Amino acid sequence: MKEDEIRPQNIFAEYLRLCEQDALTYFVDVPREEGLCPACGANGKFAFTKQGFDYACCPDCDTLYVNPRPLSEAFSRYYTESPSAKFWATTFYRETAEARREKLWKPKARMILEILERYTALDHAIIDVGGGYGLFAEEMGEISSNAITVIEPGPHLAQVCRDKSLRVIEKFLEQVGETDLPAGPRAFVSFELFEHLHAPDKFLACINQLMQPGDLFLFSTLSGTGVDIQVLWNDSNSISPPHHLNFLNPRSIKILLHRVGFESLEVTSPGKLDIDIMANNQDRIKDRFWRTFVSRASESEREQWQNLLASSGWSSHMMVTCRKPKNKRLVMEIS
Ligand SMILES: [Zn+2]
Structure with a gap:
């Protein structure tokens, strides 16, 4: 898969431009x-400032996060109400929906089905938290018999889902x-939401x-x-305030x-995609090795490295599976 297929460069650039403006408009005096x-x-220790937001990095678990954080x-x-959120929900969604369905949601549905199978959860009702346009629910419905419910607070998006039955x-x-x-029994799912959360522990x-x-x-x-x-750091488009506030990692997510x-x-x-x-x-x-690698490596060399990153836990897209323990255990009070 190529980044351009799910984030066409001209549309993505316009979206990032709007985000940059909105980061100022909606947060400068908050x-x-x-x-x-x-x-x-x-x-955490201060790492860098981007578009008016400071990011800190945790010396103990390497979590990168916005700190201090504007009020929720x-x-x-x-x-x-922001123009960039509107652009994402209309133009960006319209232009990329079908590509994203094929490249993201179909494989994701297959992956979720495999995980459910692995934990003998094929009889679980699926609850999609923040289900948006219902693309995952639709694709999951195509390949599994699990009952699916979408939790979606936005009236417009909720209606889109209802229209899809x-x-x-x-x-x-x-x-x-x-x-x-x-x-x-239930299996809750949530996709690309966690990095946006104001309070991940409360969620x-x-x-x-x-x-x-x-x-x-x-x-x-x-x-x-x-x-x-890691390589692009403050220049990474993924580090995009006000959207992405939390970057945990395979080690730190387990701690949380x-x-x-x-x-x-x-x-x-x-x-x-890394x-x-x-x-x-x-x-x-800035790193010499990666600059040389991405400009010189062949398609198949790139693919080998991407596969290695994915299989060893060093890709930037993470999938987490956890369970509420069967034996009653004290749940830590989250303040
Ligand atoms: Zn930490």
């Missing part, structure tokens, strides 16, 4: 709060109650509370120790899951 590492709770109300306003809970996650959910605690012992939670997010992010009371089952990095992203941003690479 009060900010200092916080600790969202994974392990250590004191500013993000709610930004996601409801998907079962929708039109609420924010914090408002969802036990009676909203289908009975029986996980919220999911955990909705789960019964033995239920699964599968989610994907960005890994900050993935190679394109444990703190919240989850049993972590597997953390993989099935990413396909090398291609670096090749598309050659002029921003």
Whole structure:
């Protein structure tokens, strides 16, 4: 897969331009709060400033995160009314929906099915948290018999899902109650949401509370120790405030899951784009080896390295599977 197939360069450039403006418009005067590492709770060290947002890196677990963080109300306003959020939901979505369905959602549905199979969860009802346009739910429905419910608070997106005959809970996650959910064992899923969260620990605690012992939670997010992010660092397009606030990694996500009371089952990095992203941003690479590699390596050499990154956990796209333990265990209080 190529980055250009799911993020056509001209449309993506326009989107990034709008984001840069919005980062100023919606956040410049907003009060900010200092916080600790969202994974392990250590004191992060300042890493760099990007578009008016400071990022810190945790010396203990390498989590990269926005710190200090603007208050959450500013993000709610930004996601409801900003030009870049609108552009993403209309132009960007329209232009890329079919390519993303083929290149992202179909393989993702197959991957989720394999994971469910591996943990004998093929009878679990799937709950898609932040299901958006329902593309995952549709594709999952094509290949599995699991009942699927989408949790989607946006009225427009919820209606899009209902029009596709998907079962929708039109609420924010914090408002969802036990009676909203289908009975029986459940597998919660969430894609590319975690990096946006203002309070990742609260989100996980919220999911955990909705789960019964033995239920699964599968989610994907960005890994900050993935190679394109490490190499491009502050110049990486993935490090894009105000959207991406948390970059955990395979090690630090396990620390956080444990703190919240989850049993972590597997953390993989099935990413396909690291090398291609670096090749598309050659002029921003400072490291001599990677600059030479992406300009000289053949297609098949690039592929070998990408496969190695994915299989060894060093790609920037991470997939996490965890479970609410069957034996009752004290869940740490998240303040
Ligand atoms: Zn940490």
